[in-house]
Amino acid sequence: xxxxxxxxxxxxxxxxxxxxxxxxxxxxxxxxxxxxxxxxxxxxxxxxxxxxxxxxxxxxxxxxxxxxxxxxxxxxxxxxxxxxxxxxxxxxxxxxxxxxxxxxxxxxxxxxxxxxxxxxxxxxxxxxxxxxxxxxxxxxxxxxxxxxxxxxxxxxxxxxxxxxxxxxxxxxxxxxxxxxxxxxxxxxxxxxxxxxxxxxxxxxxxxxxxxxxxxxxxxxxxxxxxxxxxxxxxxxxxxxxxxxxxxxxxxxxxxxxxxxxxxxxxxxxxxxxxxxxxxxxxxxxxxxxxxxxxxxxxxxxxxxxxxxxxxxxxxxxxxxxxxxxxxxxxxxxxxxxxxxxxxxxxxxxxxxxxxxxxxxxxxxxxxxxxxxxxxxxxxxxxxxxxxxxxxxxxxxxxxxxxxxxxxxxxxxxxxxxxxxxxxxxxxxxxxxxxxxxxxxxxxxxxxxxxxxxxxxx
Numbered sequence: 001x002x003x004x005x006x007x008x009x010x011x012x013x014x015x016x017x018x019x020x021x022x023x024x025x026x027x028x029x030x031x032x033x034x035x036x037x038x039x040x041x042x043x044x045x046x047x048x049x050x051x052x053x054x055x056x057x058x059x060x061x062x063x064x065x066x067x068x069x070x071x072x073x074x075x076x077x078x079x080x081x082x083x084x085x086x087x088x089x090x091x092x093x094x095x096x097x098x099x100x101x102x103x104x105x106x107x108x109x110x111x112x113x114x115x116x117x118x119x120x121x122x123x124x125x126x127x128x129x130x131x132x133x134x135x136x137x138x139x140x141x142x143x144x145x146x147x148x149x150x151x152x153x154x155x156x157x158x159x160x161x162x163x164x165x166x167x168x169x170x171x172x173x174x175x176x177x178x179x180x181x182x183x184x185x186x187x188x189x190x191x192x193x194x195x196x197x198x199x200x201x202x203x204x205x206x207x208x209x210x211x212x213x214x215x216x217x218x219x220x221x222x223x224x225x226x227x228x229x230x231x232x233x234x235x236x237x238x239x240x241x242x243x244x245x246x247x248x249x250x251x252x253x254x255x256x257x258x259x260x261x262x263x264x265x266x267x268x269x270x271x272x273x274x275x276x277x278x279x280x281x282x283x284x285x286x287x288x289x290x291x292x293x294x295x296x297x298x299x300x301x302x303x304x305x306x307x308x309x310x311x312x313x314x315x316x317x318x319x320x321x322x323x324x325x326x327x328x329x330x331x332x333x334x335x336x337x338x339x340x341x342x343x344x345x346x347x348x349x350x351x352x353x354x355x356x357x358x359x360x361x362x363x364x365x366x367x368x369x370x371x372x373x374x375x376x377x378x379x380x381x382x383x384x385x386x387x388x389x390x391x392x393x394x395x396x397x398x399x400x401x402x403x404x405x406x407x408x409x410x411x412x413x414x415x416x417x418x419x420x421x422x423x424x425x426x427x428x429x430x431x432x433x434x435x436x437x438x439x440x441x442x443x444x445x446x447x448x449x450x451x452x453x454x455x456x457x
Contacts, residue, residue: 106286
């Protein structure tokens, strides 16, 4: 692989992602690369460029860094394009979660579904389609990966109106595997899972250690924890315990996910913080095991503050004199995980299997072919090929089927700039139960985010 390959990162100001990906490329030592950084904020772009240039220089890696706020300058000749954009940034995300509270609707995340996620889709879809059209024109053969949310709606929309084969990536299933391995007290390399569903509601339903089904072992662990919890109540940790923590995860940190596991035999990969949003009818007024979603259970303010701090620390590293901290080169967890492995598998036709967001195309029987699912995909020289997913049946599949129509309406509303369809999407989603509230929410969101909703002008 003598020729220099090129990867373009759009939304490079997502410093944590960019830093993690560059660290992975440096460690992989895989061929010669140009990493082209694009962000609409020139100051942030320059800070990130300085940081990653220092990383490359420090390790004398065979990587050239380029940067421009104009993606059209960077896309020609790209082999890979990656998007991590967030239209409106953290402030808009905060309002997506807080505006619905006026109507008694509480969300812990607000980036995928329910009113917050549907609002985010209205901002994100037009921007992503513009990027996809540039990719189609300037580097039609490039592999195109998206990490931005709402994942399902974005991938659906881009594939519906362009010929670009956008693939959605998320580290949710990787997180789920690490979480279950910790619960079982085994090395994650011994654990295998089969998972299928929608991004942020991917059911891990076949769970094995060294090939042996361990679902009963998990049920036994939870039963034992339940018993102990009666005598000695567990103090809940609302930031899914970081997986490097010493203690074994406790079911009371994600009680809803373990109830689903006991009931259906499958557990949502990203556990409660995301999973609860797919079942708004079970948490009226955000009421969640004695706490309120987004307020004191998975508080959104803490998530945003933590993100800002990490982000600022990262940018500061680029501005400081001298070498960057050794920690920056460590194999970190996060969205960028597996991307270098995936690129290797695509370029060298290694045919490795990854969890990806792609159209179903027969992988799960009984679900429409064009529905975008998070399922195992094989990375081949011809691109990603879905696998036939065996045994994904019953209530878990029914719940996924029930969620698809609101995705469809969310996409149509964003493409057409149609207020009525936007309100309909919220009604179908299930968190809003009367049309008057749905219509008020639409107007509130348009008033707040108007500058980023060109299709509603």
